[in-house]
Amino acid sequence: MYLRDGGGGSAPAAPDFGGTRTLRIEPSAIPGALVAFREAFDRVDAKVRALDGLEVRRWADDPVSGEAVTEFTERTNGGGADSAIACLRGYREQLERAIAALESAKAGYELTEGTNSAMWGTRDQGVG
Structure with missing residues (x-):
């Protein structure tokens, strides 16, 4: 049975990257976060x-390995x-947004509270 015949199982549900997520964090924990x-x-x-540069090659000259390569490529790098x-x-975009939000919050706290290292706890967290 070939993978295209359904032997590989049903397709998983698409992940949901939408919606608003909230991260609450104490100001002193921002540098560590x-x-x-x-x-x-x-x-x-x-x-x-690494995944962008991944090249999958056929390991044999048969229809099964050819379909396996096609299926693997679609599931890893497909559209x-x-x-x-x-x-x-x-996930990378979510991390970018979280970093931007944390940097913005840090800048806001520094603007109102100053860069007091005791408040931020930077000595204990190795952040300068």
Whole structure:
């Protein structure tokens, strides 16, 4: 049975990247959260770049391996909302928005409260 015949199972539901998400964080935790979100962004971005460059080759000269390569490529780099690359790009965009929101909140607190390192707890978190 070929994958195209339905032997691979039904298609999963598309992920939902829409809607508004809320992140509540104490002002003193913002520097540490920024470090964590930036690290997560860098790791996800590296995976997106790796997946973009992924080349899958046939391992045999038969119809099954040819269809497997086609199916794998569609599920990883295909244009569908349920492809791995679409999910990772959506997650990367969410991380970008979270970082921007945290940076904006940090700037707002610094504007009103100053850059008092005791308030921000930057000594304890290794953020300068």
